[in-house]
Structures are given as structure tokens and as C-alpha cells.
Amino acid sequence: MTLYFLVGPTASGKTKLSLKLAKKLDAEIVSCDSMCVYKGMDILTSKPGKKDRKTVRHHLIDIIPPTKEFSVAKYRHLALKAVDDILSRRKTPLFVGGSGLYVKAVIDGLFPSSKKDIKFRQRQKQLAERYGNKYLHNKLKKIDPETANKIHPNNLRYVIRALEIYHTEKKRPSDLKRKREPMEHKFKIFGLMINRYELYNNIDQRVEDMFKHGIVDEVKGLSKKRLSVTAKKALGYNEVRAYIKGDCSLDEAMELLKKNTRHFAKRQMAWFRADKRIHWIDTNDHEFLSNFHE
Numbered sequence: 001m002t003l004y005f006l007v008g009p010t011a012s013g014k015t016k017l018s019l020k021l022a023k024k025l026d027a028e029i030v031s032c033d034s035m036c037v038y039k040g041m042d043i044l045t046s047k048p049g050k051k052d053r054k055t056v057r058h059h060l061i062d063i064i065p066p067t068k069e070f071s072v073a074k075y076r077h078l079a080l081k082a083v084d085d086i087l088s089r090r091k092t093p094l095f096v097g098g099s100g101l102y103v104k105a106v107i108d109g110l111f112p113s114s115k116k117d118i119k120f121r122q123r124q125k126q127l128a129e130r131y132g133n134k135y136l137h138n139k140l141k142k143i144d145p146e147t148a149n150k151i152h153p154n155n156l157r158y159v160i161r162a163l164e165i166y167h168t169e170k171k172r173p174s175d176l177k178r179k180r181e182p183m184e185h186k187f188k189i190f191g192l193m194i195n196r197y198e199l200y201n202n203i204d205q206r207v208e209d210m211f212k213h214g215i216v217d218e219v220k221g222l223s224k225k226r227l228s229v230t231a232k233k234a235l236g237y238n239e240v241r242a243y244i245k246g247d248c249s250l251d252e253a254m255e256l257l258k259k260n261t262r263h264f265a266k267r268q269m270a271w272f273r274a275d276k277r278i279h280w281i282d283t284n285d286h287e288f289l290s291n292f293h294e
Helices: 014-025 050-055 072-088 100-108 118-131 133-143 156-169 173-177 196-212 215-223 237-244 250-273
Strands: 002-007 027-031 092-097 186-193 278-282
Touching: 002 014, 002 100, 014 027, 014 050, 014 092, 027 072, 072 092, 072 100, 092 100, 100 186, 100 250, 118 133, 118 156, 133 156, 156 173, 196 215, 196 250, 215 237, 237 250
Parallel strands: 002 092, 002 186, 027 092, 186 278
Antiparallel strands: none
8 A cells, every 4th residue: 555645835735635635545634744733723733624624534633732742753653553543444544744854754764762962952052043053054064964964054953953963872863864764655745836926925814814713812822821842833822922922013923923934834845855755746737636646
């Protein structure tokens, strides 16, 4: 059985196409979004609606409270369990989402987990604040050029994590990655290719709709809880919190979220373009589904 992946930046139209593709494949959808796992973050994460989830069965949505931490290792474990479950009912697993790291983890596996060094991370962040993100990226490039070439200099979190792995394990991340255990199933990855102007329009419209549909109330409710570190990283949480605390106007919060979402979409595309296994589909290719074959 072949597993299918539909990836692309936020607001590119993955949900709409995935429902049609799922019917074509007799598939069930496995969410590949690092934030959709959290309950009570429906507007923040633009989850598929309840109607869509009734039309096609979805997995790994609303599985933990936002007070709990989540990791790529946990995701891979649950995703592979979902695959076995779907296959046991002679259905096709269809992964849909924009979390490139999660896609890669499912397909290629994870290298052995290394120790965490919070003090080391803090020192690296201070260096980045003083000398810029490029400074840390160049530092990584000297240690492990292979890993550095796969991480954008502005993706500070991943740059620091790679440096931390080298610091704690005394081994280059690229060497550790060769010990991964890839999944055994065959797979195909399709990526949605969308015009930048159209994507940015979609993002602007999505953000405006989020405010219309109650994102402020959702964030107010979430802010009363002790959210996990990972849940707090949901795009939109900090922007709306700034408005709630009176640090900016509602319009300023909305514009900031639009800007940050565009930057996020750029990082997503940079990640996916680096994966040469992806078959790209133009979002305006109306013949894709009719010409699609397994």
C-alpha cells in the first residue's frame, strides 16, 4: 500500500483539495500540523471544520490539551499507529499539512534523541541577539556544513538545536541522522504550488476571518490556562495576546499576524522546496484530480 502526503504553505488550499483527494483514494486523513493536535485552538490553527471531519475521517486532531507538551517524536509514534489503524480497515492513509519536520519524521525517521542543555540554548540566543542569526548559522556551517545547508539562517530554533546536539553529543547532527530508521511503506508526496500574490491574499483573508470568527475570545480563554511551551508557539497567540494586554490596537494585531503568517509561509516553502521527492501541483491545475492515478 502506498501512503500519500499533501503538503504546502498555510492558506494554500490543502484542506479543500485533500477532501477531494481522499474520496478519490478512499482515504482517511492524518493531520500533519504541529498545532492541530491541541484541543480548544480551533480558530488559531484553522482546523478542518466538523462537517469536513464527518465527511472524511481525520486523525491526530484534538488529541491533547494545550497545557501538555508535544514533540515530533510523539507525533511520529502516533502517526504510525494511525497508519496501521487505517490500513487495517483497507483504507488509504493521506497525510495533510504544512509541518515539514513532521512529514520528514514520518518518512525518514528520527535520529536518537540527544540531551537538552537549557543554559547552552540561552547562551546561543544571547549571541544571536548580539551578533545576529547569521553568526550562529556560520558557526554551525563550520561544524556541520551538511546540516547548515538544510536550515535557513533565520530559523534560529533549528540552528540552535543543531548546535546543541553537537555540544551535548560531540557528534555532528548529519552523522547522527544517518542512524535513522525510515518507515517501511511506499509513499508519494504532492506539494501545492501557489502564486505568491494569491497566497498572500489568501493569508490576509484568512486572518481577517479569524478575527471575525472569534480568535480574540479563543485566546482570552487559552491565556487563563498554563499553556505548554509548544502550544504557546501557535501562530496568532502572541499577536492577539499583545492586543488583549493593551500593547497594540486590534488593527495592529491583525496586521502583525498577517505579516508573521506571510513570513511563516515563506519558511514552509523554503523547507518543502529542499525536498526533491515532492511532486508539485499548481493550485490552478483543475485537471490534477481527473488525471490522478495511484
